[in-house]
Amino acid sequence: MPVRVGVVVFPGSNCDRDTVHALSIAGADPVVLWHEQASLEGVAAVVLPGGFAYGDYVRAGVIARFSPVMRAVSAFAADGGLVLGICNGFQVLAEAGLVPGALLRNRSLRFAGRQVAIAALRDDTPFTRGVSVGTPLRMPVAHGEGCYFADDATLDQLERDGQVLFRYVDEAGRPAGPAEPGNPNGSLRAIAGVLNKAGNVAGLMPHPERAAEAILGSDDGMGIVRSLVESAAAAANTPAGLVGSAGAR
């Protein structure tokens, strides 16, 4: 039976249908979770999709973190449940304190909608088990507030503890610094995605669900989507609390 993966819909979410589509391609049974519901309906993993939750008028993600569904997502994450935030979903996770760091306005002060390449730093997480470390993965970004920021001590700690999950890379696969063309938003240390300490919550700005079929120019995102679905399937057959034990190394 396909594993049930929740996709949260906030008012203003606009990548929920795309995420459902990509999860279906990966063989999951996507379950739409409305922002007002307090139950996650027993799903094995949760995706917070992209969009402009509640309009993002104050600051991206800052209102969404107070929604009823986010209380349930926080409790689920605390129990080791798998949570992936994409774009606006990453912003919501950062605002909720479920992943470290903050997403500032793009360094250009303009919306960035284009193709980028990212590379995973680990292949032993629930989100990257089907991805090769260092291989450039091409997928779109589309955001105005995606500049990853944390203080130096936090950045050092994240790197040391393996919490940097994805970096923006240039054509040669090298990390793209904040002012380099391969880095779409000025993110510090080229960080495109991070993990929480326990390793069961991840957020990234690029859109793997938009790179799910070759006809759209790239299916490089499916490695990430499939990793999540396979990990969720494993979690569904595993006692709660053990899923995120890939953890820090």
Next chain:
Amino acid sequence: MTLAEAGAVVEPLHRRLGVTDDELEAIKDRLGGRDPNDLELAMFSVMWSEHCSYKSSKPLLRTLPTAGEGVVAGPGENAGVISIGGGLAVAFKIESHNHPSAVEPYQGAATGVGGILRDIFTMGARPIAVLDALRFGDPADARTRHLVDGVVRGVGGYGNCVGVPTVGGELVFDPSYQGNPLVNVMAIGLMEERRLTLAAAPGPGNLVVLFGSATGRDGIGGASVLASATFTHDDPSKRPSVQVGDPFAEKLLIEASLELIERGLVEGLQDLGAGGITCATSETADRAGTGILVDLDAIPRREPGLEPFEVMISESQERMCAAVTPEKWDTVREVCERWGLPVAIIGRITDDGDIAIVTGGLDAAGGPAAGAVEIARIPAAALTSDAIVHDRVAEAPTHSRAAPAPGLTDAATDRLPERGMDPGAVLAALLGSANLSSRRSVFTQYDSTVGTDTVAGPGHGAAVLRVKGTTQGLVATTDGNQSVGALDPWLGAALSVAEATRNVSITGARPLGVTNCLNYGDPTRPAAF
């Protein structure tokens, strides 16, 4: 000072509202010989504007071919709809928002996107793509750069937020657009053909339901002379005439509208654009051969103190008007409230063919409540299908521009060298031309991939979208030829159609339909017309 006094000391009120003396006579004729009151005059002034009535261009536009294989809905509806087989259909339309964008480029462009998207989902189609066709003056000019920057941010700010990809368009600089940019936005939607929903208000006794944003004072436009006549002192509550967009509200409106249509909860649906509630009620009633009794007090407002004419012609954005049977009202309200949208019954459909407006409320049976006052009554047709049509005089302009050199773009813009000069210098001039340079800095500000249907996005001659669940693709482009159009309008238009057809054909697609957006000057000037 009363309105009448204000009119007496300056010019007659109708002229100040842009209604000519001849048109006033035509209005009286349609009201059985009586004079319109101020509210009625305001409603006529908006509905008989060029923008709403096409009173000058209608006779010409009627000559265009509109029937053909696969045409499900043509002109007269909110958007054209063409069948693509397999029970699916495509809704598409292009519209301009030039003047607001010249005044306030961000909001002008943003609300242009919002308006055209509403035309698409009103039909029951989910918007899947936007294209923007832009014209500006000299790119070296600071004002032009301000306009370009604001318009591009506005298109992106709105389209990106509602989650509809901007997949193509045009950006052309020409001195003739100096200070007067063209902002044309096309939207495309995909629908199940059986979900086609028309902008009609059928069934006397049915409810007229308004949902979406509350009504405010924005977008009153030229009719604000009525307000300034009333408020003789400084009025701190004056709002700009350019509407302000709220893409978040639009996103909720899309989802709520499509859910209402999907569940069969509405008998007809119309978005509110130019002319606001006046336009939505009169057009839907006229199409269905009905009338509407408007309960003015029931219309949700942003602020107290709005005058009846302001409520009736406000162009506040992100609003929809639906015809709903009384049995389905509770479910309609539940859907709107779940999406966080204000919703109210603002009137009843009648069988008298009139748009009548009352203050003081309606009774349980849907008629005016005891003590209610009727403040306006106009035949719906008089505002729409029976609006005035002018037979304008057209003559060729006396001025003529130097023809551009063969194969080169407009010499005036690009300062190209004369023929016979060094080919290397010609090449260098072409490479340096703003009209041939990369548009990447523009289209990277747009989300072109949301929706996961974009096969070929910005930077191509035409955009290609796949249709999920089928093996089909959709191809769309916008093209125009202002240089030839200025010299020879017929040839310019023909070349534009030919260019668009070529851009579609070279992807391997068969052109299915054409929609046009014609931007011209004052139609009362024979040369412009």
